[in-house]
Each structure stands twice: as C-alpha cells, then as structure tokens.
Amino acid sequence: MGSITLEQIEHLHRRFKQISGDQPTIRKESFDRIPDLEFNPLRSKIVRAFFDKRNLRQAPDGLADEINFEDFLTIMSYFRPIEMNMDEEQLDHFRKEKLKFLFHMYDSDNDGKITLQEYRKVVEELLSRNPHLEKESARSIADGAMMEAASICVGQMEPDQVYEGITFEDFLKVWQGIDIDTKMHVRFLNMEPIAHCH
Amino acid sequence: MRLEMRQVPLAEGLLALPAARAQDKSSGDHTAVSGPHSFQIVSFKWEHVQEPYIIALWILVASLAKIVFHLSHKVTHVVPESALLIVLGLFLGGIVWAADHIASFTLTPNVFFFYLLPPIVLDAGYFMPNKLFFGNLGTILLYAVIGTVWNAATTGMSLYGVYLSGIMGQLDIGLLDFLLFGSLIAAVDPVAVLAVFEEVHVNEVLFIIVFGESLLNDAVTVVLYNVFDSFVAMGADNVTGVDCVKGIVSFFVVSLGGTFVGIVFAFLLSLVTRFTKHVRIIEPGFVFVISYLSYLTAEMLSLSAILAITFCGVCCQKYVKANICDQSSTTVRYTMKMLASGSETIIFMFLGISAVNPDIWTWNTAFILLTLVFISVYRVIGVVLQTWVLNHYRVVQLEIIDQVVMSYGGLRGAVAFALVALLDEKKVKEKNLFVSTTIIVVFFTVIFQGLTIKPLVQWLKVKRSEHREPKLNEKLHGRAFDHILSAVEDISGQIGHNYLRDKWSNFDRKILSRVMMRRSAQKSRDQILNIFHELNLKDAISYVAEGERRGSLAFIRSSSTDNMVNVDFSTPRPSTVEASVSGLLREKASSVCLDMQALEQRRKSIRDTEDTVTHHTLQQYLYKPRQEHIHLYSRHEIIQNEDEKQDKEIFHRTMRKRLESFKSTKLGINQPKKLNKSHKRDRGQKRVRGINAIPNGKIPSENPVQGFTLKEKGIDNPAFSADDDQSIYVKFPPWLSNEDSVVPSQRARVQLPYSPNNFRRLTPFRLSNKSVDSFLLADGPEERPRAFLPETTHM
Numbered sequence: 001m002g003s004i005t006l007e008q009i010e011h012l013h014r015r016f017k018q019i020s021g022d023q024p025t026i027r028k029e030s031f032d033r034i035p036d037l038e039f040n041p042l043r044s045k046i047v048r049a050f051f052d053k054r055n056l057r058q059a060p061d062g063l064a065d066e067i068n069f070e071d072f073l074t075i076m077s078y079f080r081p082i083e084m085n086m087d088e089e090q091l092d093h094f095r096k097e098k099l100k101f102l103f104h105m106y107d108s109d110n111d112g113k114i115t116l117q118e119y120r121k122v123v124e125e126l127l128s129r130n131p132h133l134e135k136e137s138a139r140s141i142a143d144g145a146m147m148e149a150a151s152i153c154v155g156q157m158e159p160d161q162v163y164e165g166i167t168f169e170d171f172l173k174v175w176q177g178i179d180i181d182t183k184m185h186v187r188f189l190n191m192e193p194i195a196h197c198h
Numbered sequence: 199m200r201l202e203m204r205q206v207p208l209a210e211g212l213l214a215l216p217a218a219r220a221q222d223k224s225s226g227d228h229t230a231v232s233g234p235h236s237f238q239i240v241s242f243k244w245e246h247v248q249e250p251y252i253i254a255l256w257i258l259v260a261s262l263a264k265i266v267f268h269l270s271h272k273v274t275h276v277v278p279e280s281a282l283l284i285v286l287g288l289f290l291g292g293i294v295w296a297a298d299h300i301a302s303f304t305l306t307p308n309v310f311f312f313y314l315l316p317p318i319v320l321d322a323g324y325f326m327p328n329k330l331f332f333g334n335l336g337t338i339l340l341y342a343v344i345g346t347v348w349n350a351a352t353t354g355m356s357l358y359g360v361y362l363s364g365i366m367g368q369l370d371i372g373l374l375d376f377l378l379f380g381s382l383i384a385a386v387d388p389v390a391v392l393a394v395f396e397e398v399h400v401n402e403v404l405f406i407i408v409f410g411e412s413l414l415n416d417a418v419t420v421v422l423y424n425v426f427d428s429f430v431a432m433g434a435d436n437v438t439g440v441d442c443v444k445g446i447v448s449f450f451v452v453s454l455g456g457t458f459v460g461i462v463f464a465f466l467l468s469l470v471t472r473f474t475k476h477v478r479i480i481e482p483g484f485v486f487v488i489s490y491l492s493y494l495t496a497e498m499l500s501l502s503a504i505l506a507i508t509f510c511g512v513c514c515q516k517y518v519k520a521n522i523c524d525q526s527s528t529t530v531r532y533t534m535k536m537l538a539s540g541s542e543t544i545i546f547m548f549l550g551i552s553a554v555n556p557d558i559w560t561w562n563t564a565f566i567l568l569t570l571v572f573i574s575v576y577r578v579i580g581v582v583l584q585t586w587v588l589n590h591y592r593v594v595q596l597e598i599i600d601q602v603v604m605s606y607g608g609l610r611g612a613v614a615f616a617l618v619a620l621l622d623e624k625k626v627k628e629k630n631l632f633v634s635t636t637i638i639v640v641f642f643t644v645i646f647q648g649l650t651i652k653p654l655v656q657w658l659k660v661k662r663s664e665h666r667e668p669k670l671n672e673k674l675h676g677r678a679f680d681h682i683l684s685a686v687e688d689i690s691g692q693i694g695h696n697y698l699r700d701k702w703s704n705f706d707r708k709i710l711s712r713v714m715m716r717r718s719a720q721k722s723r724d725q726i727l728n729i730f731h732e733l734n735l736k737d738a739i740s741y742v743a744e745g746e747r748r749g750s751l752a753f754i755r756s757s758s759t760d761n762m763v764n765v766d767f768s769t770p771r772p773s774t775v776e777a778s779v780s781g782l783l784r785e786k787a788s789s790v791c792l793d794m795q796a797l798e799q800r801r802k803s804i805r806d807t808e809d810t811v812t813h814h815t816l817q818q819y820l821y822k823p824r825q826e827h828i829h830l831y832s833r834h835e836i837i838q839n840e841d842e843k844q845d846k847e848i849f850h851r852t853m854r855k856r857l858e859s860f861k862s863t864k865l866g867i868n869q870p871k872k873l874n875k876s877h878k879r880d881r882g883q884k885r886v887r888g889i890n891a892i893p894n895g896k897i898p899s900e901n902p903v904q905g906f907t908l909k910e911k912g913i914d915n916p917a918f919s920a921d922d923d924q925s926i927y928v929k930f931p932p933w934l935s936n937e938d939s940v941v942p943s944q945r946a947r948v949q950l951p952y953s954p955n956n957f958r959r960l961t962p963f964r965l966s967n968k969s970v971d972s973f974l975l976a977d978g979p980e981e982r983p984r985a986f987l988p989e990t991t992h993m
Contacts, residue, residue, distance in 0.1 A: 102682075148671050
C-alpha cells in the first residue's frame with residue numbers, strides 16, 4: 001500500500017466522522033450529505049466504488065453494506081500521489097492498482113471484462129449532464145470507443161471472432177500511453193514532507 | 199518618443215533611373231515652373247504611391263525570401279528560419295548601405311508595436327491550449343514575474359558594479375540607466391520563442407511554460423521600463439520612496455488592468471459573434487477588429503497591451519469557435535496564421551536591416567560581452583532557484599533537462615529592440631551603446647541559441663511532443679477521470695484543482711455559455727462529440743484515400759442502390775497520396791475542406807465517374823461538402839446550406855447503426871453465421887467476408903441486381919453474388935424479424951486493417967437511403983425513410 005502521513009490520516013478521520021455523522025461506519029446514504037457530489041454524473045458509480053468488495057480487497061465480488069474508517073482509507077489510498085522515492089517495480093504496481101480501481105468502476109457485473117452494455121452505461125452517465133445530447137448519440141459514441149479499443153487490443157480479428165469485452169489486460173493497453181500516475185491523485189491538504197533529492 | 203520613418207533609398211534608387219527618364223519624356227510635368235506643354239497620356243506618379251508601394255514591396259521581399267529558404271529542406275532543418283531572415287536582412291541592409299551610404303528602413307517602434315506585434319500575440323492567445331495554460335498558470339506566473347524582476351535587477355546591478363570597477367571605460371551612465379537597460383533586456387521574447395520552439399517540438403508542458411512566461415512577462419517589462427524611464431527622466435536624485443512604492447503599485451494595476459481589458463473585450467467579442475448568424479461573410483472581421491481594439495485600448499490606458507490581447511484571445515476562443523460557422527472559423531484560422539507568420543518574417547528581416555546603420559554603432563567590448571554573460575548566467579540561476587521552489591508544489595516535476603531547456607530557451611528578440619529604440623537620447627545619453635548591445639544580444643540569442651537548441655534538445659533527449667491522434671477512448675476516460683477526481687476531492691473535503699475546475703465548468707455551462715454561445719452551439723458543443731465527428735470524418739477520408747491508392751474506386755462503382763461495399767484493407771499499397779484528394783482533405787487540425795472545387799482539381803488519379811461517385815458517397819454518407827455554394831454572386835450573403843440539418847440527421851442515423859459486433863454473445867448470432875458461410879468466396883485470399891445488410895425488401899424487385907464481381911485484387915462484392923442469395927435476403931425483411939436474427943455488421947467480420955489507426959470506425963456504406971441495415975433491429979423499427987436525401991439513382 002504505501003504510506004499516508006499522520007496528518008493526512010487525521011484529516012481524513014475528521015472528514016469520515018463528518019460524513020458518517022459520528023457513527024463508526026458509513027453507508028451509501030451517508031454520501032448524500034455531501035452536497036457537491038450531487039452534480040457529478042458519475043456519482044452513483046463512485047459511491048458504489050467505495051463499497052465494492054474488490055476495491056476493499058475483501059472478496060472478489062459483491063458489495064459491502066457499510067464501511068468503516070479503515071476501508072475508507074483503503075479506498076482513499078488509491079488516490080495517493082506518487083512518491084519520489086519509488087522504484088520501477090513499485091511504480092508499476094502502483095499504476096496497476098489505480099487502473100484496477102478504474103476498471104472495477106466500469107465493470108459493474110464483476111465478470112472481469114467490460115462489455116459493450118456496461119460501456120454504454122458509463123458513457124451515457126458521463127454525458128448525462130449535457131441535456132442536449134441524445135441517448136442515441138451517447139450510444140454511438142460508446143460503440144465507436146469500443147471499436148477503437150478493440151482495434152488497439154486485438155488488432156486483426158478473425159471473421160468469426162466476436163469481441164466480447166475489454167479485459168483488464170486490454171484496459172492496460174488502452175491506458176498505456178497515458179500518464180495515469182500523475183493524473184490520478186488527489187492532493188491532500190497537508191503536504192508531504194519535502195522529499196530529499198539524494 | 200518617435201523615430202521618424204526615413205525614406206527608403208533602395209526603392210528610390212531603383213526607380214530614380216526610370217523616373218529620370220520619365221521626367222525627360224514628360225518634359226512638361228514640372229508643374230511648378232510652367233504648365234504642361236501637351237496632354238500626358240501616361241505619367242509617372244511615384245510620389246503618389248510611394249508609401250504603400252514600398253510597404254508592399256518589403257512584404258513581398260520578405261515572403262519571397264521565405265519561399266527561397268524553404269526550397270532547401272536541409273538548410274531549414276538545421277537553421278531556424280528566424281536566423282535566416284536576420285541574415286537576409288543584414289545582407290539587404292548591406293546592399294542598400296553600400297549603394298547609397300544611407301541607412302535604410304529601420305524597425306520603428308511604432309510600426310512594431312502597432313502593426314507587427316499584435317497579430318503574433320493574438321495568434322498565440324487564440325490558439326492557446328487553455329487547459330494546459332491554466333493548469334500551469336502558477337508556474338508560468340512565477341517565472342514571468344519573479345524571474346523577470348530577478349533578471350532585470352541582477353543584470354542591471356552587476357553591470358553597474360562592473361562599470362564602477364572601471365573596465366568599461368568612461369561612460370555617461372548612472373545606476374538608473376543600467377537598471378533601465380537591465381529591465382528591457384531581461385524579458386524573454388514571445389516572438390523569438392515561438393519562432394525557435396516551433397521547430398524544435400519539445401513536450402507541451404515545457405513549451406507552455408516558456409511560452410507562457412514570454413507572454414506574461416510583458417506586464418513586468420512594461421512596468422519596469424516605464425518606471426525606470428521616468429526615474430531617469432526625473433533624475434536620480436529626485437527619486438523618492440513614494441515613487442518606488444508607486445512603481446510597485448503600478449505593476450499590479452498594469453497587469454491586472456491589462457488582463458481585465460482583455461477579458462472585457464473577449465466578452466464583447468463572444469457576445470457579438472452570437473448574433474452574426476446572418477452576416478457570415480464578415481464574421482472573421484469581428485474577431486480581428488475587436489481583438490485589435492483590446493490591444494489599442496490597453497495601450498491607450500498605459501496598461502499591458504500584450505496581456506490584454508492575449509487574454510482576449512484566450513477567453514474568447516471557446517465561445518467564438520462555437521459560434522461562428524465553419525467557413526469563418528477556417529478563415530479566421532488561416533488569416534491569423536498568415537498575419538502572424540508574415541509579421542514574424544518582417545520583424546526578423548527588419549531586425550537584420552536595422553542593424554546596418556553605422557550611426558548607432560557604438561562598440562564597447564566589456565559592456566557587450568558582459569551583458570551576454572550576465573543574462574545567460576542569471577537566467578540559469580533564476581530558473582534553477584525557481585524550479586527548486588516550484589517542485590515542492592508541482593506534481594509533474596521539472597527535471598534538470600527541463601531546466602536546461604528553459605534557461606537556454608530564454609531568447610531575447612524584437613520587443614527588446616523596439617523598447618531600446620524608444621529611448622530618448624537626451625535622457626539616456628548612452629542610448630547608442632544600448633542599442634548596439636541589444637542588437638548583438640538579440641542576434642546572439644536568435645541565431646546562435648536558435649541554431650544550437652535543436653541539437654541540444656536531441657542530445658539531452660528531451661521528451662518531445664507526442665503527436666498522437668485524438669482517441670475517443672482517451673477523451674472518454676479523461677472525462678470520466680475528471681469526474682472521479684472531483685468526486686473524491688469532494689468526499690475527502692478538499693478544495694482541489696479538480697473541484698475548482700468543476701465549479702468553473704458548471705458556472706460556464708449555466709451562465710456564460712448561455713449568454714455568449716448560440717443556442718445551436720450550446721447543444722452540440724461537447725468535446726467528446728467533436729472528437730467523434732472528427733474521427734468519422736477521418737474515416738471517410740481514409741476510405742477515399744484507399745480508393746485512390748487502388749487507382750480506382752471501382753469497388754463502389756455500381757449502379758445498384760443496395761450495394762454493399764466490401765473493402766479489402768489488408769494490403770494497403772504504398773500510396774501516391776500527394777497529389778490526391780485525400781492529401782488535400784487531410785489537413786491537419788482543421789475542419790476538413792471538402793471543397794468540391796479543390797477536389798476537382800485533383801482529378802488526375804481518379805476518373806471522372808469515380809470522382810462523382812466519391813462525391814456522392816461522401817455526400818450521402820457522412821458530411822455534405824459544406825463549401826458547395828450555390829453560385830450566385832453575392833458579396834453579402836452565403837446562401838444558407840440547407841443540408842446542415844441533414845448532416846445532423848445523417849450523422850445520428852449512421853452512428854446508430856454502428857457496430858453491433860460488440861453485442862455480447864448473449865444476443866444470439868448463430869443464424870448469421872450460416873448466412874456468412876454461404877457467402878465466403880475464396881478462402882485463400884485474406885479478404886473481407888461480409889454479410890451485406892439485408893436490404894429493403896422492396897429493392898430486389900425494383901432494382902435488379904447485377905451479377906457484379908470484380909476480378910481485382912480482393913474486391914468481391916457478395917452483394918452481387920448469385921441470385922439465390924437474394925432470396926435469402928427477401929425472407930428476412932429486417933424490421934420484421936426478431937432480435938435473434940440480428941446480423942452482425944459487416945464490419946464485425948472485417949479483418950481489422952493493418953494498422954490500428956485506420957479504418958477503425960468505418961461503418962458499412964450505404965449508398966441508398968432505402969437500404970436498411972439489419973442491425974438496426976435491436977434499436978427498434980426504423981423511422982420513415984428520409985425523403986429529402988438525394989437519391990443516388992444517377993450513379
């Protein structure tokens with residue numbers, strides 16, 4: 001996992017208590033207390049991600065009903081910024097962890113691949129905030145994106161082959177060029193101790 | 199402070215001879231002495247046209263020079279164009295001087311600041327990658343403000359210190375003069391940076407930092423320059439603490455004021471373009487005029503004009519690009535680029551010419567040399583220090599290599615020269631020395647550093663800009679990302695970058711866009727949609743290109759209307775694309791010009807009928823070539839293209855029929871497999887085996903299918919296979935069968951082409967609005983056929 005500083009933990013703990021209303025655990029409804037979240041098109045998926053047992057490393061499947069602070073921290077740790085002193089292997093592992101988190105968000109039925117339907121749902125939700133965009137356009141976009149992913153991942157397809165869905169390996173390939181390490185992080189209020197250059 | 203424009207003896211010299219001859223002929227032309235002796239059929243009126251003629255000539259010379267330079271690819275690869283232009287300027291100036299011993303045209307500050315600089319800065323602002331710019335704004339501001347002040351102070355003071363030590367000999371300078379000089383030589387120049395960096399292609403973060411710095415430091419430069427200029431005028435003894443404080447305050451006023459002016463004009467511009475729907479022809483004019491006004495207004499109020507026009511461009515780009523029609527957008531883009539490029543060319547050429555002016559040359563080895571040394575050294579130190587501080591706050595760290603490029607890329611250019619030319623000789627006694635030094639510094643940075651930066655970048659293996667095609671997935675995931683991150687920020691109770699950005703985009707969507715964007719634009723203005731559009735267009739182009747490569751578009755030549763196309767993508771031949779339609783169509787980063795006139799010019803490789811076929815295909819399929827003006831001569835109106843609505847319809851409808859191939863196996867596709875097999879031709883050949891859409895049940899009876907099989911390489915159109923196949927089709931009118939017999943799209947069976955970048959998203963072509971793709975099924979019954987689409991019966 002890696003480390004979060006003590007200050008960050010304290011801050012998150014305070015936040016946890018806020019969300020849970022001083023209870024030891026949070027439920028899905030607790031997230032309703034966060035007003036800004038309402039406008040986020042991916043709200044449901046994100047909240048769900050907090051309870052996803054795969055992310056919580058508890059089980060390969062299923063949703064938890066409530067999570068405690070430790071689980072909360074576990075999820076938050078996916079968004080740590082990279083630390084300066086990580087080596088190649090750690091970086092790679094780090095990156096994979098983050099991508100796995102994303103993958104779980106897309107793959108709602110836990111079957112290990114993102115099918116066209118799931119993809120469509122994601123895209124629809126994503127574009128749902130734009131009131132002028134019709135559902136069909138969203139759908140076509142999802143289809144187009146799927147085809148693109150297929151061409152990246154599979155290259156030449158046999159005529160009888162049907163592309164079933166994006167597996168995690170394919171997902172990695174799609175994200176290969178993109179610097180997820182630098183983008184997928186949230187800066188916590190208290191800064192990390194200034195890294196030494198040596 | 200004005201330098202008068204001096205006559206251009208070159209032109210005069212050239213024309214003196216014929217003028218003299220003309221004078222002889224028209225002996226009666228001396229109006230002063232006596233009246234004309236006879237009627238002059240033709241007279242030579244040089245003075246009448248002198249000024250505009252000379253200006254036009256110089257522009258012509260500069261542009262011709264550009265052509266000449268680019269003839270030799272080897273040279274331009276190594277030497278930056280700006281350097282070549284300076285050398286040319288020196289050369290030309292030398293000729294003039296040798297011929298007449300008079301100094302020729304110089305780059306006057308007025309011309310520079312009023313006419314040559316604004317287009318360049320506007321171009322920079324209008325095409326500024328906003329996300330990148332504002333994402334790195336903190337960094338940019340730090341370098342621009344603190345860095346420039348640091349450079350100015352240290353350079354000025356060090357020179358003063360050296361002067362005191364006596365090495366420079368006797369000069370009539372005080373500390374303030376040195377500080378003044380320091381402030382004008384300290385600023386990194388946007389023109390030079392652009393000129394050099396655009397040939398180097400460093401990664402975008404690095405570029406935006408250096409370039410952003412060069413733009414935003416104008417405020418600092420303006421303030422420092424004015425402050426020290428007036429201090430020098432007041433005299434060193436009269437400067438009080440109050441004046442210093444005033445100087446600092448003026449910095450904030452100038453910079454924020456300039457920005458504010460820019461934003462106000464951007465707002466105006468966006469608002470105006472919202473209503474220009476009926477005056478499309480002059481739409482581009484608004485962009486230029488209003489932006490220019492912002493520049494002049496800021497200049498009038500003694501605020502930072504560069505900041506004003508930069509922020510005008512930066513803030514308006516989104517709304518203007520949404521509001522104005524495609525043709526205007528293209529016009530704006532090209533005009534801006536042309537003006538900017540032209541200005542740049544002229545600036546550098548005149549920098550060279552202005553140097554050949556013996557009056558101004560004062561040589562002081564120590565001063566010049568030390569200036570060069572100091573600006574380089576202090577730049578390096580400044581960059582290193584600031585980067586060290588910044589890296590604590592930045593996620594993407596700036597490494598040593600980046601710092602090297604940043605230090606080395608801090609070029610000085612024409613702005614410094616113009617500023618120094620503006621100095622008042624009476625107040626700044628050593629003006630000529632300053633001018634000479636500035637010229638040498640500018641030449642050194644542009645020529646020497648410009649020449650060597652490319653090898654340096656390569657040697658250091660700086661991360662280059664990745665030129666990647668826009669990928670739909672990236673956009674989608676990127677968007678999802680942003681939302682996720684802001685959600686997490688909300689949950690963890692931070693006010694982070696994403697939170698702010700989210701808030702801004704909400705505000706923008708609810709209020710700003712409503713006010714400033716046309717209603718129609720608001721609907722369709724979505725980045726993801728745009729990428730999708732673009733990609734589809736590219737596919738269509740690739741399709742045509744493929745046709746060209748084969749030498750013929752025979753594979754879509756057919757007089758039947760329910761033709762399904764089979765394209766063999768597996769063996770792309772080396773293409774001779776240059777003189778082809780697709781070469782023309784493949785214009786980078788621009789709305790594609792499907793100009794029929796242009797298309798017609800490139801007919802060499804395509805036979806006439808095929809050309810028409812292509813045209814009709816494209817027209818039907820994705821986009822109508824928008825430039826198909828109805829040929830009424832009218833300067834005030836472009837006849838509205840009624841097809842625009844149809845475009846949207848086509849787009850939506852076509853996209854709906856996309857790739858059902860990804861319907862998971864749960865939707866049975868067993869049946870089609872059988873159909874598929876019956877159409878397989880040669881197994882030996884790697885080819886497309888496709889099932890053609892089950893055509894409209896009516897069609898087989900209306901249009902007898904031709905047994906049309908091309909014997910060419912890999913082209914086989916199962917649509918025109920034996921008649922028995924037709925019967926199968928008839929049995930399953932698509933909208934009547936149930937979901938289980940969904941035929942996967944032809945594309946699903948296609949061997950995806952050689953390179954994953956091509957043909958990703960081609961949907962099966964339908965050459966008729968009547969044919970219905972079977973996989974529409976799953977989405978529900980097809981709506982009524984589009985009556986307004988042109989029939990393809992005349993193919």
